[in-house]
Amino acid sequence: MAITVPHEIIEYILDNLHSEKAILSNCALVQKSWAISAQRGLFQHITLKFPNTYHEDFDELATAYNERNEQLIQTFDRKPFLMVCVRTLELKQFGQIVPGNFVHRKEMLFTSTTQLIKRLHNLKSLLFFQGRWDLLSLELQEALMHLFNQPSLTRVTLSFFSILSLQNLASLLSQATNLQVLKLHFPHCYDWGCPTTPPIDHPSRSIRLDQSLCVRSRNIRAKFVTWFQHDSCPFEIRELRSLELDVIKPPNDAEFASMLRYTGGHLQDLILHGPFDDQPSGLLHIGLFHDLRNLVMLNALQRAALTPVPWILSFFRPSQETERETSSLRQLTISLFIDDVDIHGTHQWDAWTAVDVLFTEHQFMSLETVKIELLGQLLLVLREIKDILIGKMPILNGTGKLEVEIPNEGESNMKKIKAIILS
Template identity: 35%
Template sequence: MSLPNELVDSIVENLYSDRATLRNCALVGRAWVHYSQRGIFREIVLRLPISSEADYTTLSDVYLKVTGRLIALFDAKPHLATYVQSLALQKFMVPIPNQELHANFYITTASVKLYTATADVIQRLSSVKNLSFSSVYWDCIPPFFQATLSSLFRVPSLTQVSFAHFHIPTFLELASLLSDVKNLKVLKVEAKLLYTGVDDVPDDSILESEETPRSIQLTELELLEVHHFISWFQQDSCPFEVRHLQSLTVGGLDFLKTIALVQHVGRNLRELRLMNLQQIDLNNYLEYTPNLQVLHLGHLFQMDSSTPVPIIQSLFRPLLKQDGNEFPLQRLTIDLTILMRSNPLQIDHWDEWTAIDTLLLRPEFAPLKTVGFKLGPLAPYKGVVEFFSGKLPFLVGAGKLVVA
């Protein structure tokens, strides 16, 4: 008995993380081939071998064989290349002994072959939606490969770009690349961007874009430890409109600049993730997010001598001035890292969490459905989850508390 195509599609979609099974599914029958191939080629990760690795030669040979097979497949069956929706580029750099990254660098014949093979793969991809960079040194890759990567930013299907440890000479060059992504919806800067040249901030007189100001509508933005974007987004000539964001993640930024960004984009936010909060005076954040439904507080620390409870109280304090009006928040998640020298069950600071239990009992937070705590790895100390839950009796009784 044959299954409906919709059911086959649903089954295969749940196997996207298991390529071995997907390859077996492709052999089941003709109806399964299309859906299985779409899963197999959905994401490509290209990690360049590094010359300092002991088995560099072997890794390079394997890389060239794999990219060669991909090129042959895409040439023989061009529709397979259209299935590639996500492309991740990792470790694209040339080691430069005893030199600064922006100095002149050498490229060996072997590395040119690797970059050429990678470029040949990329040039066959026309439907990439998600592009991510990890440990990429823009000023240490050959010019022809820079041109190939630049062309990726102009692919019409591209809607999401992510950076993690991306090195580029100036912010202006990065801003220029991003301005070419006409349909960008999601921008994630998950770790530091490093500028190896002038630490510049674009202004209207320097950065020129062919794109109409505010014509690119971002819906999701993640910025960690990056200041330049905040200034750029508020400039009249910026091609990105961020005032209609649905989701924002910020962390590690200057406190005043972070507040300015939340104030600038907060009215339409449905989800806000605040990472590495350290300021006690947080009275301005949630006043600017009247439609917030999901709040995630990340990287808070419970220590022998301190607790993040005052930070959380300060964050919610402005909402208590609303004369009982409900705040629309439905889900609160707190990542709590416990750093203690002694047994955490013997620390007095746990008692302060009862204040959060009382706070969330107020009528302003009636829409709140779930309060989740992630306590991190605490295997040596049994009973921590139960002990912590005991400090939050209201949330437990209301069935709202989830502790893991």
């Protein structure tokens, strides 16, 4: 007996296959009723990658890039409804210096990219990876500014993105008036001077950035961190739900703690990048956050003579700045990178006993899970360390709250099994 699946379910399935281009292409040919949904998935995410200017076949790569863009432009002009289907645009490697003998090619590439971008009117997410704003043509800059101005744009990611000044970066980002998620991965400004006035037509705190903010950079200037609290900043981040930052070391850790205090009122998820190898200053602690539910500590470093435990204890030590007797934290995840350890010197793990005792205190009664992910060593070594670490934390382990994991351990086992079968 044939089973008929409602068309609404078919559409839902096709909408969630946007990363499976080959499958969607086949689905578009099954029957007419599937075609529009499949086509919508095919065009949901577009990636434009600038050809490698130092590749020996750069001329051929540039020609292929332009031809692909021309095909997309013709498709959009022939079927205008597909332009609205594009929700994510990813731009890669638009920060390359083009050799003098290929300058004409560069202009053609920029023109092709500009013509395509001008046809996008319903963008939700914009990703810019390895870009230099000052190397783009004025026409391409204007087309990108038009994308930032689209009311539908709510997510922006800039990775290894260079721009002349923090003032220019602020001006660019402030065009996205409905921005909810902002990710800045290792941004670079030649001038980090903090803007003293809000961007034109975008008053202070006029953009409610309330979902997620990520600022990654080990050497980021303190002025950039404090800019989000400055009167000139167009973003309101005091209702932020998720924050991801690299921990800033002295002497700028005071500015870092000030920002966390500023955003801590409604923060539920916090991701901190270590290695947490310095002696803690005590400025950063759980008392800065009222509603924190999930804390992730990445790149925590464990060596024979170094452990992140003092940093952890300092962070969770009860603070005089809060009158709350209990923490709202439910899950703590620590990504522990193991380096230069003596597997037989179990004393180097003794400090973790203090962590075990700490989380038995009444203040952390809401804590449900302490997950420790072990990285950086051979699988057999990590398994032995896993047993040692569990042995140092008997109380948490006894309550069922402790989870010590080796990521991809199952995948490693499967590779071994496949190797045995093939041999």
